[in-house]
Amino acid sequence: MNSKKPSKPFGFGFAQSSASKPKSLLDPEEQTHKKPTALDYFSEEDSQPKKRKLIKLEDDLDEDLNKQDEASSLSNVNEDYVGDLEDDRPPPPRTSTGIQGFVPQGFSFNKGFTNVHEVTSATKLDDVQKDDEIDDPLDAFMLDIDNQVQKESQNESLQEKIRRDDIEDEDFVESYVNHMKKKGIEVGKSQRPIEKDENVNSDEEVYATARAIDAQLEYDSDDNPVVEQKRKDIEPLPAVDHSQIEYPEIEKFFYEEHSDIAELSDERVKEIRRELDMHVSGADVAKPCISFAHFGFDEALLNVIIKHGYSEPTGIQKQAVPVAMSGRDIIGIAKTGSGKTAAFIWPMLIHIMDQEELQKGEGPIGLILAPTRELASQIYTEAKKFAKSYGLRVAAVYGGASKMDQFKELRPGGIEILVGTPGRLIDMVKMKATNFRRVSFLVLDEADRMFDLGFEPQVRSICDNIRPDRQTLLFSATFPKKVEILAREVTTEPVRISIGNVGQANADITQKIEILADDGYKWDWLMNHLVSFCVEGSVLIFVSRKDGVEELSRNLNQVNECGALHGDMMQAERDKVLRDFKNNKFPIMVATDVAARGLDIKAVKTVINYDVARDIDSHVHRIGRTGRAGEKGTAYTLITQKEDKFAGDLVRNLEASGQQVPDALMSLAMQNSRFRKSRNMIRRGRGRSGGRGRGYGRGRGRG
Structure with a gap:
């Protein structure tokens, strides 16, 4: 039996001032060496019969408790109470009213307090009843109450003991x-x-x-x-000023074209892509590879690939791997099960192995964002089996697991590849378990799903917190407008690869670009071509300002009947103009962007961007008003020499739709420093390291 007294023996669980405490309940320093008696628990106002009974009860109680101590020691030898970390006192004792209420449970007049699990306070109420006749009627009444309460207390104590003994047999x-x-x-x-x-x-x-x-x-x-559950909002990461951060130099260009691939003609390349139902757009796109030998992987990685049952690259792998190893950003549109996971893991491994080795507290270098815990877990498993060949460490963070465990894994650093869901990744960054300083290879997998789950702000904030010159690969099963906008914002000069018909550009619209010296030449150009345009069908002309709509429509009405549409018009008036234009009451309509969205008129054969759109998204919506329902259409854009920034956007748009970029437009776009810098990065080809990178397969400092 554990006879050690608790360090704080008077933890009753209720407050009691020292003035109201009996002497025996004061702190040890305040007590005298005199043995406490039952009289210490009564005031002078208590009746004499009651005091006499308690004196006898004291003697009986001591004897009874001693017997119980001996009995309980036999059955509770190993029962040691383990208190809460913040309070080592035993739990508050259960007490009842009446005579027992004056004696705290577990208190022995001879031993002080003992373990409450080892003692069940009991009194000989039957003996008390056999004592001298009770003279006081009130005492008799109170004694009856005490009897009843005592019986209930004993029953509760017995039930509690039974529950403790039966815990091992719990359902x-x-x-x-x-x-x-x-x-x-x-x-x-x-x-x-x-x-x-x-x-x-x-x-x-x-x-x-x-x-x-x-x-x-x-x-x-x-x-x-x-499952019904309550959504928790996750605050995005705060913005970062990258100009104030000195990032380490990175290598991104590792691809060396195999001789078999170099010999493929352009016609053969088109045929291969057609066989794979693949659509590719972008500038200077690497040719697709046919086998694993064409990728240029080292023996260690090839052995692991073969070991895990790969015999031939999938369609997305044949094109995405050489593009990614060329250091290019990718927008990949492919369904789950297409092999896209390996398509970004393999180039990531090559990229990581050619970067400076991580120091204490650094990492990751490769970051993969996934929308769900299940997908993150799958990617983690896939990455781990290939990373093992290079001795790289992989970690995953997602909800449903302890933040503290994930924190402990990430905090020391040294994780080269980190897979995570947006919310938990942000949690880890805010807890300073990891950071993005060394991230140079970013993958967004199933971006459309992340948007569907409401993670757009979190995804954007994560991308914005990573160095701008990183390499970014974005994969999506579908390509809605919001994903397209994100892809354009987080990638630089991307190569767009789509498997199947998903995300294909509208091949029914032919874009033509007219570069003019200034705005004064636009009217003459329009007059020279308007008649032939009207012969082919209805003409929709876009301008950027409402007063421009009024002015141009007035001038055109002197030549041919024309309608006008802008935001200052009453809704009824706008509806009438649209209805008349749709019914061919006039062949020409001049409008601002207010008419670009939702306007569906099959008769429109020609769209003219008299003024360039405010951004490339508006441009896409404008030209989409022709070429409807399988009909052919043509979109003309009049651009002046001062609009070099938009010229760069047009170049990318034409490349994405697989159309020829005029030399004059490319020359104008190259006047923009930002476009010129990004385009020069593409034309670096193999890069400073000759296509293999410095220390290929080992990484600088890896031995």
Whole structure:
């Protein structure tokens, strides 16, 4: 029996001033060496019979407790109380009213306080009843109450003891519920677990499968668990001024074209892509490879690839790998299961091996963002099996797992590849478990899914926190407008690779660019071509300002009937103009961008950008008003010498749609310093390291 007295023996769990305490309950320093007696618990106002009874009770109680101490020692030899870390006192004792209420449970007049699990306070109420006749009627009444309370207290104590003895035989369902409660997960009447711990709720919408009890969940038609949960908003990372950060130099160009691929003619390249149902756009795109031998991988990586059952590259791998190893950004549009994961992991490994080795507290170099816990886990597994051949470390962070465990793994640094969901990754950065200073290879996988889950602000903030000259690969199963906008913002001169018909540019629209000295030449150009345009069909002319619409429409009305449409017009008036134009009451309409979105008139054969659009997105919407429903159409853009910035955007747009870029437009675009710098990076070809990078396959400082 553990007879050691607790260090703080009077932790009752209720406040009591020293003035109201009995002498025996004061702090040890305040007590005398006199043995406390039962009289210390009564005031002078108490009746004499009551005092006499308590004196006898004291003697009986001492004897009774001593017997109980001896009995309990036999059954509770190994029961040591382990208190809370913040308070080593035993839990507050259970007390009852009446005579027992004056004696705290677990207190022995001879031994002081003992372990409450080893003592059950009891009094000989039957003996008390056999004592002298009770003269006071009130005492008799109170004694009856004491008897009843004492019996109830003994029953409660017995039940509590029974529960303790039966814990090992607890029902497995109850064990599960208790286990989940300890983890902060409460299983309620809905039979759906609801997480409370902040360590496991960063990316709530994607962790249903991980924490659900399959037998207790309903499933939708796609076999996805239906779980009601409360979404947690995740604050994006604050903006970073990259001009104030001195980043280490990076290498991005490692591809050396195999002789077999170099001999392929342009016609053969087109045929290969056609066979793969592949559509590629961009400047100076590397030719697709046919086999793994054409990639230029070293023997270590090739052996692992073969070991895991790869026999021939998939379509997306044949084109994406050589492009990525050329240091180019990629927009890849391919379905899940197309082999895209390996298509970005293999080039990432080559990239990492040619960078400076990580120091303490640094890392990662390769960062992969995924929308869901399940996908992040799959990518982690795939990356780990290939990274092993180079001795690189891979880690994954996502919700549903402890933040602290992930923090401990990342904090020391040395992780070359990090896979994560946006929310948990932001959590780790805010906790200073990791940082993006060394990230130079960024992958956004299933970008459309991340947007569907509401992660757009988080994804943008992560991209903005990484060095601007990084290499970025974005993959998406679909390519909605919002993903297209993101792709344009986070990539530089990307190569667009799509498998199948997803994301294909509209091949029914032919774009023609007219470069003029200044705005004064636009009217003459229009007059020289307008008649032939009207012969082919309706003509839609876009200008940038409302007063420009009024002026140009007035001038055109002197030549041919023309309509005008802009935002200052009443809605009824605008509807009438659109209706008349659609019904061919006049062949020409001049409009601002207000008419660009949602306007569907099949008769429009020609779109003229009299003024260039405010951005390339508006330009795309403008020219999309022709070439509707499979009909052919032509879009003309009049651009002046001062609009070199927009010329660069036009070059990229034409390349993305697979159309020829006029030399005059390229020359104008090259006058823009930003475009010129990005284009020169592409034309560096193999780069300073001759296509292999410095220390290829080992990395600088890796031995």
